[in-house]
Amino acid sequence: MTELSTNADYIALEDEVAAHNYSPLPVVVSDAEGVWVTDVEGNRYLDALAGYSALNFGHRHPDLVQAAKEQLDRATLTSRAFHNDMLGPFCRDLAQLVGKDMVLPMNSGAEAVETALKLARKWGYQVKGIPAEQAEIIVMENNFHGRTTTIVSFSNDPEARDDYGPYTPGFVTVPYGDLAAIEAAITDNTAAVLLEPIQGEMGVQIPKEGFLPGLRELCTAKNVLMIADEIQSGLGRTGTTLACGYEGVEADVYTLGKALGGGIIAVSAVAANKDVMEVITPGTHGSTFGGNPLAAAVGHAVVKLLATGEFQDKAKELEPRFRERLEALIGQGVDEVRVRGLWAGIDIDPDLMTGKEACKGMAKRGVLAKDTHGSTIRLAPPLSITAEELDLVVQSLADTLADARAAKGQG
Structure with missing residues (x-):
């Protein structure tokens, strides 16, 4: 060799x-x-x-390394077939940090987005009353939410999308930052609007002031979930805990990842209130590694760092x-x-x-x-x-x- x-x-x-x-x-x-x-x-x-x-x-970071080392000496994986003593405290404090009731832990950022899409569709059918198989989700041009087959189905980046079809239906694309276009695209079958508060992969594209508050008002008025992908923009990067917080906006659903694992382990999560999250019931979604003790221990240490401001x-x-x-x-x-x-x-x-x-x-x-x-x-x-x-x-x-x-x- x-x-x-x-x-x-x-x-x-x-x-x-x-x-x-x-x-x-x-x-x-x-x-x-x-x-x-x-x-x-x-x-x-x-x-x-x-x-x-x-x-x-x-x-x-020494606090995060220490949390990982201590957990490595105790337990690393149980699967969600059993409870573990790290998951509850992590979810409680993360939910409090981002102002939500509940957290669904996953691993990668793309998994968090996929989970949010499933959550929005199920909420659309069970709560909003959208006819079966008709739910639509509005997305933004030049978005980046990951690289799964479903996610690249609504990408307009040829490099990310080409030759991966057939593509998943159910998405309507509008120009980023265009409230009028979003309003025009909303129908009775619209379950959610998914967006990055700042488009990172597109070169840190920041929407005009007032767009996020306007979108919040529109989603509330139309009974549509606002899903904010804060995987890159969240957890302190923009000078606020979440980028939405820069203009005092609260989304219905947040996807979190990247920094949540502290650069040590892949940790992601979806955060929402109970009226949305409780459409997920046993057996309807899961992950062998999501919420494992090691990930929860590191994620909890990250939350503690952010809680200081x-x-x-x-x-x-x-x-x-x-x-x-x-x-x-x-x-x-x-x-x-x-x-x-x-x-x-x-x-x-x-x-x-x-x-x-x-x-x-x-x-x-x-x-x-x-x-x-x-x-x-x-x-x-x-x-x-x-x-x-x-x-x-x-x-x-x-x-x-x-x-x-x-x-x-x-x-």
């Missing part, structure tokens, strides 16, 4: 034996702590992606600094910037470079970021980042753009 020692060695092996469903930067991480990671050659990088918000608290406050405190420094790059190779909390979408001038090229340039300067949709990059550093470390992130982008402009003779 060939000994592996360099980034190139590990990348070559991975390319040979692992499916090519990602196109990662040429960095092989071997160690991580806080906002920093180290590759197999000893190079350090500031992680400005944080696992698409799964690492909101940084790598290996420290991480939400940090994102809110650093947002103006983040925005100001990024907006200073507009006209210097950046076309547009969108910032909410410690989450930013930056549109690079496509005539200067692609988003992937910008991310490669930042990596050479010790900062890891992720491109999306050609010319856009996303920044979502851990909420534990310092102001000085945040400045390093923006400076790495500024230097990358400056070098690209110089190479093209733009000064």
